């Protein structure tokens with residue numbers, strides 16, 4: 211299968227899941243998780259009609275951007291962002307999906323203020339309480355959202371999670387609950403536009419639970435070496 215054929219197949223599965231959930235397929239964004247794939251391969255995915263490219267590592271992102279990999283689509287940062295690399299990412303990507311601590315949020319806001327830009331972000335929740343993963347614990351979400359709302363140089367656009375692969379549907383349901391809850395609380399500078407969850411193994415299940423942004427890697431590019 212080519213990358214273009216894979217993108218088509220993912221789109222079809224997204225459309226089927228959207229129809230089942232009673233939402234328009236157009237309301238769900240396909241972010242290609244491009245880590246380890248060359249600029250040429252990313253360009254193939256862009257040509258095949260992905261909605262955005264999501265990169266994990268800063269160095270890889272800078273190299274591939276230099277090679278024109280992302281031209282034609284918005285670029286998102288989706289990996290764990292080290293605080294000393296914030297300067298390379300703020301203002302350079304449309305959306306930082308993986309903001310899961312007060313310290314990182316403060317650094318992003320300070321950098322954005324310095325550049326005179328407003329950086330769109332998602333708040334990442336460690337919904338499965340896994341030590342290996344980033345994100346705030348669910349009970350810390352309100353405080354982080356309120357703090358984000360007090361920072362004029364960032365705008366929270368939604369929530370993101372990487373749940374445990376086993377029993378992910380249960381975690382997707384929890385995420386939808388948090389999404390609705392934060393929406394209703396109407397914090398300043400917080401607009402709950404995106405619920406980013408679901409990867410190759412489980413994006414249809416995520417869509418069934420209300421995801422409107424899925425991050426798909428291996429189902430588009432094949433297994434990573």
Ligand SMILES: *Cc1c(COP(=O)(O)O)cnc(C)c1O
Nearest residue numbers: 243288409410425426427428429
């Ligand atoms: C790699 C990655 C994905 C996609 O994973 P696949 O299982 O290959 O679809 C999604 N989100 C993040 C944050 C990733 O790092």
